[in-house]
Amino acid sequence: MSGTITARVATSSGHPLPAAVMTVMSATGEQQAVLRGDDGGAITTDALDAGTYTVVITADGFAPTARTAVVNGAGQVSLGTIAVTRSGGAPVPAAGSWEIDPGHSTVEISVRHFGIATIKGRFTDFSGRIEVPEDVEASSVSAQISTASIDTDNQTRDGHLRSAAFFDVEQYPLAEFRATRVCPGSDDTWRLAGHLTLRGTSVPVDLNLSYLGEVDDPWGGRQAAFRATGTLQRNDFGISFDDKLISGVAQIGGTASVDLEIQAIRTP
Structure with missing residues (x-):
């Protein structure tokens, strides 16, 4: 049996983050997928075997964020919107x-x-x-x-x-x-x-x-x-x-x- 994991990555104010990368790790620490979000920040994996996975979201300038996803069988496991926080505060334009x-x-x-x-x-x-x-x-x-x-x-x-x-x-x-x-x-x-x-x-x-x-x-x-x-x-x-x-x-x-x-x- 298998299923997929899906999520939408956004900033803390709700703006989509297309540059985000989702890395999916198995319970034994093996990398299962590395995916980049679309223009709306949405990411969906290919089919994964049933099991427990660690999902890590990374993006330049933002703190890494992790979630746990349990795939029980056929179907989609939605992590909803994952809000990431910027490292070092809000960005600023050049003086x-x-x-x-x-x-x-x-x-x-x-x-x-x-x-x-x-x-x-x-x-x-x-x-x-x-x-x-x-x-x-x-x-x-x-x-x-x-x-x-x-x-x-x-x-x-x-x-x-x-x-x-x-x-x-x-x-x-x-x-x-x-x-x-x-x-x-x-x-x-x-x-x-x-x-x-x-x-x-x-x-x-x-x-x-x-x-x-x-x-x-x-x-x-x-x-x-x-x-x-x-x-x-x-x-x-x-x-x-x-x-x-x-x-x-x-x-x-x-x-x-x-x-x-x-x-x-x-x-x-």
Whole structure:
């Protein structure tokens, strides 16, 4: 009788870890398999004889993690998601100035609609700068977003969002985010503490920040990538549109989720 062992490897914040390697050892210490995860961090062994196995997960920059798997017969033994912790704390970008590349970045927001669905939109016109000193916790971020550039793939809805009921783009054409403090979060994330100014109102906003690495581009430059997520309460900015359905459910949720995928270019 035989079975397979499967697992998904992720960081402590839930991001898949495609570079992870699973090594499977028998109860007598013999190596049975060495496998690398796919893009989603998933790993599945070939068929293994019934028995007890030690599964060791390794990845560059992360502490090794071990699990025990008991294969009783035909079928799949799932170890679920195995979260690995980074060795030496969260990674950081190289010190220096980085300019956000809007052509390879996205600024997306999403809100609940009718309490049952999610509407997503993105801002297509934005710019910003990231300053990383030797003391990474003293890093700063400044970004500007054209509120008129909101795009939800629906012209009627976009027009409503640009009106005084929402972003009021004629009176407040820019939203600005500024942060001057970065604090360690988990073993592979940071907390970016800043203020967002929207419709003339400045509100403290914290973002969960992940540094995704950097690479030399084909044109002699250096590029880095970041991901940030957070939530906003629209009433904090005076966006009080509160039409409700007959059932009392708000047409548009009061909480907006923010998802940023940022690519930045090192500048002199």
